[in-house]
Amino acid sequence: MHIALIGATGFVGTAVLAELLQRGHTVTALVRDPAKAALPAAVTTVVADAFDASSIAAGVRGANAVISAFNPGWNAPDLYNQFSQGSAAIEAGVEAAGVKRLLVVGGAGSLFVAPGVQLVDTPDFTDHVPANIVPGALAARDALTRIRANTVLDWTFLSPAAMLAPGARTGSYRIGGEKVLMDGAAPAGISVADLAVAIVDEIEQPKHVKARFTVAAKPA
DSSP states (O other), X not given: OEEEEXXXXXXXXXXXXXXXXXTTOXXXXXXXXXXXXXXXTXXXXXXXXXXXXXXXXXXXXXXXXXXXXXXXXXXXXXXXXXXXXXXXHHHXXXXXXXXXXXXXXXXSTTSXXXXXXXXXXXXXXXXXXOTTTHHHHHHHHHHHHHHHTOSSSEEEEEEEOSEEEOOOOXXXXXXXXXXXXXXXXXXXXXXHHHHHHHHHHHHHSOOOTTEEEEEEOOOO
């Protein structure tokens, strides 16, 4: 497939890019500054502004699907507004380009820990997550709410396990829905490499169209 990837140089995007290339997909990476991207020669690089829907549309046009691992950076000034603006522009741009399939990598903060209670609203989250990350988690939750109303795109929103970290690729994972996956009494984790496996699996064989799902490592 021809996949347009947004955020290819970030923590998640780098792993997704490696997984896509390993499986033989053609990748167009949308980047702000190609001089700083240092992407493999097999990747087509397109300069695009994640905050401009027309720029996104031009960059993704002709792709079979778009994967967005967009994040303006956890230390970005005015993170909530930048995250919200970029997420909305990407959604609008993909739609304007006529690409139906969009997979958005979101955060774990919007997963539920109890009926009507999302992780980002709990003291455990606000007490243990660095303060600079909280606005991004709130913006990602609002991005999920917004995309749920989109009836044009075949969208998927993937929230990783609460504990996302570097680690080896095992190629396996477990799938959940709207709730935080747990390992006993503790939130479950997943390596970014296995998150990338789940992302590309969903692109190749869609099972969560117009839905949000989550993934975590299988229990030992």
